[in-house]
Amino acid sequence: MSSRYLVGRLGQALLVLWAAFTASFVLLQLLPGDAILIKFEGGDLGLSPQQIAEIRLAYGADEPVLLQYVHTLAGFLQGHFGYSIQRGVPVTEAILANLPATAWLTALGFAVATLLAGTIAVVSSLTGLRWLRSLLRGLPPLFVSVPVFWLGIVLIQIFSFRLKLIPVIGAGEWEGLVLPVLTLAVPISAPLAQVLIRAIDEVRTQPFVTVARAKGASSRWVLFRHVLRNALGPTLTLAGVLFGELLAGAVVTETVFGLNGIGRMTEQAVNNQDAAVLQAVVVISAAGFVLINLAVDLLYPLIDPRLRKTVGATT
Amino acid sequence: MSAPVDVSPPPLLSIEDLVVSYATAAGRTRVVHGVSLDIRAGEVVALVGESGSGKTTIGQSVIGLLPENGRIDSGTVRLNGTPISDWSQDRLDGLRGARISLVPQDPGNSLNPVRTIGAQVGEIFRIHGYRDRAEIDRRVLELLTRVGLSDPELRARQYPHELSGGMRQRVLIAIAVALKPDLIIADEPTSALDVTVQRRILDLIDDLRAETGTAVLLVTHDLGIAADRADRVVVLQHGRIQEQGAARDVLARPTQPYTRQLLADAPSLARAAQRRPRPASTPGEPAIVVEDLTVDFSVTGDRRGTFRALDRIGFSVAAGTTHALVGESGSGKTTASRTVVGFQSPTSGRVQVAGADVASLRGEALRQWRRTIQLVYQNPFASLDPRQSIRAIVEEPLLNFAPVPAADRRRRAETLLERVGLPGATFGRPPAALSGGQRQRVAIARALVLDPAILVLDEAVSALDVTVQAQILALLDELQRERGLTYLFVSHDLAVVRQIADTVSVLQQGRIVESGPVQDVFLHPLTAYTRDLIDAVPGRRLQAAE
Structure with a gap:
């Protein structure tokens, strides 16, 4: 891996972040109304037009758009994400309070999804039982068509209300994560499993698999020592792309299960047009996305030695 | 026991x-x-x-x-x-x-x-x-x-x-x-x-x-x-x-x-001698002239590491004859053929095809020039679009040039398909319905539909069974006589070359080590490399049995 490649990739990453920032800024500006309007001008607080004008001035809400853009961008570059109008606290503070819960949820959700997908793919590839194979291979299409919110509700119905395994309210920190993590993991595992199964099937038709079998290797040996590593590439690519799905899933899951996290915060910010919060969430998500995909790209050469050199060998 | x-x-x-x-x-x-x-x-x-x-x-x-x-x-x-x-x-x-x-x-x-x-x-x-x-x-x-x-x-x-x-x-x-x-x-x-x-x-x-x-x-x-x-x-x-x-x-x-x-x-070095002699080609402008051609590839991405694929090679092909490029893989024969058809630009030297200097052609002139020289690839399974019908595959090149009415296109495609020996029932079918030999016939028809003067055949019969190979070689020979085509025939199979080519250039590591009429080169090879290539052709015992 040349350092030039790395520098180029980092440059691309910064460009993506800037583009995400700008696009979200423009979109938020295009929305009619704003957070100040929603929070202070509803009439409930009984503020006079003059007081409202002062608040607008304090937040800089009526500055020219270009100036606002420059200010916000400068703030982001220095790590100041502005103030949440709805919550009345700095956005940074709100995010730091909510990030750990979401980080755990998504990390565990992703880990469980990977495990689930891997198990489905490996067991269905190894089993000699035709019915088990068909059953397992039927799971991903089923999983992928299940909406997240519905799955969450059904899991609560079954595990909390019927089986009374996990209390709905007052569950322990870890206990409370079980159902949300499952809810998040199942739909993500489906495309992973599908792609992995396909890749395994394809690699299995390669002549080198026949050669391995001709050496006397069992089908398990062949799968674990020859097929899986070759089949990992497409799955890895997809895993990077699914990170976005994971964040979207977190919004729904946190709302359904009443968890406080970035997802819930996003949902509330959208309702209240809390632009500063949304702007920060978009940029942080984009940063996560860019980092994950950079990691994926750097992983490829470790899996496939053919990618370690820029120039192909003779065929 | x-x-x-x-x-x-x-x-x-x-x-x-x-x-x-x-x-x-x-x-x-x-x-x-x-x-x-x-x-x-x-x-x-x-x-x-x-x-x-x-x-x-x-x-x-x-x-x-x-x-x-x-x-x-x-x-x-x-x-x-x-x-x-x-x-x-x-x-x-x-x-x-x-x-x-x-x-x-x-x-x-x-x-x-x-x-x-x-x-x-x-x-x-x-x-x-x-x-x-x-x-x-x-x-x-x-x-x-x-x-x-x-x-x-x-x-x-x-x-x-x-x-x-x-x-x-x-x-x-x-x-x-x-x-x-x-x-x-x-x-x-x-x-x-x-x-x-x-x-x-x-x-x-x-x-x-x-x-x-x-x-x-x-x-x-x-x-x-x-x-x-x-x-x-x-x-x-x-x-x-x-x-x-x-x-x-x-x-x-x-x-x-x-x-x-x-x-x-089975192609064999001995039997090729019985080949029908070609009608004496009309003396005049050769169809392909390659002079002092050098092609370098960059290996490291900068100027320091270059790999010289071709090193000042030269040959010329008289119109209406077949010239073969032979050599081991890595000898540069494919690079040479790609340069002749204009897919690879020369580092230095001159390539003249049908009177045009290939390297100097740009844009529309290059596109029009491509009509005169067409390619037939080795792999008849990969070189045909699996989703098109046979007829559509052969018609397609006509769509790229001056408009031809649909009925005309169809007629021209079908005439050619018949000429290369495909049954009419196959015209509407996809390539998957055809055997390897039939597919290669389609590839030849597609190459001929623009009426080119030159065909570049890159290992065009190497993937075929001997019987089919013999049929395709016979077809190529007939087409050449009928249409006065010039062939540049790239192959590692010397027995096939012996059968179809008039002249040959032997390539080794980007250089031409020997060239001349096939008879002379094969019967009296001058270099050890050529002798090695000839000796390696299997079937000595077959010849002894004849």
């Missing part, structure tokens, strides 16, 4: 009345119909036939590695008298690699691309119960040395893509002989290799076999190889044995018409 009634021991391998079928969309299709043959210890038996004859399927049945949709319907395979055809896969695992091993066809894809050579050779010891790492490493290096790889320590640490095709095939042979099996199934072990490499690999198999007394089932479409290497020959057609016996007898006195046909179609 009880004394057998028959004094002679059972043959090492005995196949009795084998019937194999595949599950297809249209139901079960039988591909092997009651084949019986024996292989005695230490014997080399060649299984010869065209594609679709069932020869590979028989090899796969012996080692228990039929594709998932394949099944042995009846018959028995016995190893030293023990029936193994009804064994479970688990039970066969103990046999495979240890007593029966495989040398596969395509060294390019037969090694796992993500594991080192050392790991893949060592694996066969680990599978069969070796535990001592140092011992395994020692055996791996010993094997790599034995199969003639230089610097075995380095090779063991390298990945398959860092080795050439010939080196990879040596690695695969090392794996096959590692546990000194009784039988090696060699499935077209050299068909993907250059002739010179081919000969060295076959010599290596011969040596190792002689050392350990291993028997070989040599599956091949190449009668020359069968004649040179086998004790006995089994000729297969459509899953049935046509003829079997000692190699000498079968090839010198074939009793079956099919065997005679195969022998007649």
Whole structure:
């Protein structure tokens, strides 16, 4: 891996972040109304037009758009994400309070999804039982068509209300994560499993698999020592792309299960047009996305030695 | 052991009345119909036939590695008298690699691309119960040395893509002989290799076999190889044995018409001399002139590391004749042909085709010029769009130039398809419905639809069976006479070149080491390299028999 490649990739990453920032800024500006309007001008607080004008001035809400853009961008570059109008606290503070819960949820959700997908793919590839194979291979299409919110509700119905395994309210920190993590993991595992199964099937038709079998290797040996590593590439690519799905899933899951996290915060910010919060969430998500995909790209050469050199060998 | 009634021991391998079928969309299709043959210890038996004859399927049945949709319907395979055809896969695992091993066809894809050579050779010891790492490493290096790889320590640490095709095939042979099996199934072990490499690999198999007394089932479409290497020959057609016996007898006195046909179609250096002489070409502007052509490739991405693919080569092709570019892979013959058709720009030198300087053509002029020179590729399976009908494939080039009315396009495509010998029923069908030979006819029709003056044929018959190959070569010859076409024929197969070309340039590492009329170069080669290429052509025993 040349350092030039790395520098180029980092440059691309910064460009993506800037583009995400700008696009979200423009979109938020295009929305009619704003957070100040929603929070202070509803009439409930009984503020006079003059007081409202002062608040607008304090937040800089009526500055020219270009100036606002420059200010916000400068703030982001220095790590100041502005103030949440709805919550009345700095956005940074709100995010730091909510990030750990979401980080755990998504990390565990992703880990469980990977495990689930891997198990489905490996067991269905190894089993000699035709019915088990068909059953397992039927799971991903089923999983992928299940909406997240519905799955969450059904899991609560079954595990909390019927089986009374996990209390709905007052569950322990870890206990409370079980159902949300499952809810998040199942739909993500489906495309992973599908792609992995396909890749395994394809690699299995390669002549080198026949050669391995001709050496006397069992089908398990062949799968674990020859097929899986070759089949990992497409799955890895997809895993990077699914990170976005994971964040979207977190919004729904946190709302359904009443968890406080970035997802819930996003949902509330959208309702209240809390632009500063949304702007920060978009940029942080984009940063996560860019980092994950950079990691994926750097992983490829470790899996496939053919990618370690820029120039192909003779065929 | 009880004394057998028959004094002679059972043959090492005995196949009795084998019937194999595949599950297809249209139901079960039988591909092997009651084949019986024996292989005695230490014997080399060649299984010869065209594609679709069932020869590979028989090899796969012996080692228990039929594709998932394949099944042995009846018959028995016995190893030293023990029936193994009804064994479970688990039970066969103990046999495979240890007593029966495989040398596969395509060294390019037969090694796992993500594991080192050392790991893949060592694996066969680990599978069969070796535990001592140092011992395994020692055996791996010993094997790599034995199969003639230089610097075995380095090779063991390298990945398959860092080795050439010939080196990879040596690695695969090392794996096959590692546990000194009784039988090696060699499935077209050299068909993907250059002739010179081919000969060295076959010599290596011969040596190792002689050392350990291993028997070989040599599956091949190449009668020359069968004649040179086998004790006995089994000729297969459509899953049935046509003829079997000692190699000498079968090839010198074939009793079956099919065997005679195969022998007649096999390209050979000797028979080519009977070729009809070409009408004297009209003297004038040569169709292709290459002068002082040099092509460099950048290896490291900057100027420092360049690889010189072609080094000041020159040749010219008279209009209406065939010029062949021959040489081992890596000799630059494909780069030369790509430069002639304008896909590769020369680093220096001049390429003139049909009166135009190729390097100076740009944009629309280049596009129009492409009408005059067309390509036919090696692989008829990959070079046709699987989703278009045959007719649409042939019509397509016409869409790129001055508009031709639809009815006219259709007529021109169909006339050409008929001319290249395709039945009218196939015109509306996709390429998948056609055989390899028919597909190559489509590719030729497509190349001709723009009425070019020149065809570049890049290994255009190398992927075809001998009989089909002979038909396509005859077609190319007729078309050339009819239309006054000029051919640039790129091939590693010298016997084919001998048959079709008027003049030849021999390339070695980017340089032309010898050129001239085919007769002169082949009968009186001046360089050791050319002599090597000619000597490596299999089928010496075939010629001796004639």
